[in-house]
Amino acid sequence: MAEKLPSRSENFADWYNQLVLKAELADYAPVRGCMVVRPYGWALWENIQAALDRRFKETGHVNAAFPLFIPMHFLEKEKEHVEGFSPELAVVTHGGGEKLEEPLVVRPTSETIIGYMYAKWIKSYRDLPVLINQWGNVVRWELRTKLFLRTLEFYWQEGHTAHATEEEAREETLRMLGVYADFAINEAAVPVIQGVKSESEKFAGAVQSTTIEAMMGDKRALQAGTSHFLGQNFAKAFDIQYLDRNNTLQYVWTTSWGLSTRFIGAIIMVHGDDQGLVLPPRLAPIQVVIVPIYRNESQKSEVMEAVRRVGGELTEAGIRVKVDDRDEVTPGFKFNDWEMRGVPLRIEIGPKDVEKGSVALARRDIPGREGKSFVPQAGIAQTVAEMLTTIQDALLARATAFRDANIHDPKDYAELQEVVKDGWAFSWWCGDAECEAKVKADTKATTRCIPLEGVEGEGKCIVCGKKATQKVYFARAY
RNA sequence: CGGGGUGUAGCGCAGAUGGCAGCGCACCGCGUUUGGGACGCGGGGGUCGGCGGUUCAAGUCCGCCCACCCCGACCA
Numbered sequence: 001m002a003e004k005l006p007s008r009s010e011n012f013a014d015w016y017n018q019l020v021l022k023a024e025l026a027d028y029a030p031v032r033g034c035m036v037v038r039p040y041g042w043a044l045w046e047n048i049q050a051a052l053d054r055r056f057k058e059t060g061h062v063n064a065a066f067p068l069f070i071p072m073h074f075l076e077k078e079k080e081h082v083e084g085f086s087p088e089l090a091v092v093t094h095g096g097g098e099k100l101e102e103p104l105v106v107r108p109t110s111e112t113i114i115g116y117m118y119a120k121w122i123k124s125y126r127d128l129p130v131l132i133n134q135w136g137n138v139v140r141w142e143l144r145t146k147l148f149l150r151t152l153e154f155y156w157q158e159g160h161t162a163h164a165t166e167e168e169a170r171e172e173t174l175r176m177l178g179v180y181a182d183f184a185i186n187e188a189a190v191p192v193i194q195g196v197k198s199e200s201e202k203f204a205g206a207v208q209s210t211t212i213e214a215m216m217g218d219k220r221a222l223q224a225g226t227s228h229f230l231g232q233n234f235a236k237a238f239d240i241q242y243l244d245r246n247n248t249l250q251y252v253w254t255t256s257w258g259l260s261t262r263f264i265g266a267i268i269m270v271h272g273d274d275q276g277l278v279l280p281p282r283l284a285p286i287q288v289v290i291v292p293i294y295r296n297e298s299q300k301s302e303v304m305e306a307v308r309r310v311g312g313e314l315t316e317a318g319i320r321v322k323v324d325d326r327d328e329v330t331p332g333f334k335f336n337d338w339e340m341r342g343v344p345l346r347i348e349i350g351p352k353d354v355e356k357g358s359v360a361l362a363r364r365d366i367p368g369r370e371g372k373s374f375v376p377q378a379g380i381a382q383t384v385a386e387m388l389t390t391i392q393d394a395l396l397a398r399a400t401a402f403r404d405a406n407i408h409d410p411k412d413y414a415e416l417q418e419v420v421k422d423g424w425a426f427s428w429w430c431g432d433a434e435c436e437a438k439v440k441a442d443t444k445a446t447t448r449c450i451p452l453e454g455v456e457g458e459g460k461c462i463v464c465g466k467k468a469t470q471k472v473y474f475a476r477a478y
Numbered sequence: 479c480g481g482g483g484u485g486u487a488g489c490g491c492a493g494a495u496g497g498c499a500g501c502g503c504a505c506c507g508c509g510u511u512u513g514g515g516a517c518g519c520g521g522g523g524g525u526c527g528g529c530g531g532u533u534c535a536a537g538u539c540c541g542c543c544c545a546c547c548c549c550g551a552c553c554a
Contacts, residue, residue: 336515
């Protein structure tokens, strides 16, 4: 652990990279574009997994595991799918010292191999719906990589469902988007906008892609999770058919939805500050760190007795606590160290606290004196639990206010070009891909989504001035 | 793949005109410290990105290669 971070406001990209390394979330692997998720980062991911997995189970899904390798020709069965993914495939050509008959693709996503299996398993309307999720890793050979946000290999979950009717599949698509939004907002304190992707931004092979979009601390957008309505595209490509009640063969309707370790990047970029990471209490691997303070052995034994008692009460109450009893570093160092790692709440216990029966509480979301308070040891579990809730709520409120303050409604195209330099635009759009492409060429901003909570009425397209019935977010994105 | 840059200890760097490979941080040991990034003393650590060439002598000069980073076209 080490020195200060670059200033977040002055050099966001550098701040981000160093934070990831110094907070020990991840490190660069010896292969270009690959990362190692370190134990602290993985613990965060495990908490994300638990929060999502619980929601998947509650909505009737089960987990399974499909192979990493996919026969090359599977990808080629769905035209848009192969066009979308072929530039970024890792392909295995040899195995066991022999050249393979057919190359194997390392999965960039699993629609094809799961589609193949679904065709085997689904025979009757009684077999539907199939609601399966998989936790795993995928590989996409990206050109420009960045820790967590875009690496060659990443970890995620991908849900794949098959339904008897279009309506059911569309409902499922939106249900799971809602699950992501609920997770993002209520677990990660990351405010997101649910919406529909434009034709050019949608998943290769989908009929419709939906997304949760979040605003990062530098006002760029991040697609934090996606849910796709695949229509019958994969059903037809893989011949997934069932007999309906009338004994007629029908193609199923499928969906897929995914959320990846990229979300860790979102948490970092939404909540982090110049001191380092700031974790939402509900996902933080360590919610409270206790730092003992003493000058000599006799103070140490008194202090440690209080530290153990307080720590025990918190653990008892189900709070994730860490006692930092390292003797080789000073308390001041520990304060900075745990702030870098984003622990939501710090408790300091020193000789004065032993004397008064108190502890010092320091909130991570409010750095310095302002976030410090002194509370009695009696009833500490309750005090801390309430404080964690307060912090969780404060993070969401702050991020939401920041986002809303940086979404603009430009009056004309010239103003749109200005606002997307440092914020989002929410504008009428005729839906024409040419208008979308023009904005991208002029400003690097892309359409992020047409929000599900649509806007009433109609206006004029911000680009071409033609009639428009929908508003879309434009922003520079990760 | 185009444009730019960098490779010397784990990290950050220095090493005019070729001549014993160094500094800061980190790491190890001992002691003093400890309520916002402690200090002293001692110590370990290197195929100088790789290969070839010039030379009595190459981290330094020349050639080729490799890797990585930053900026542009694609992306959860």
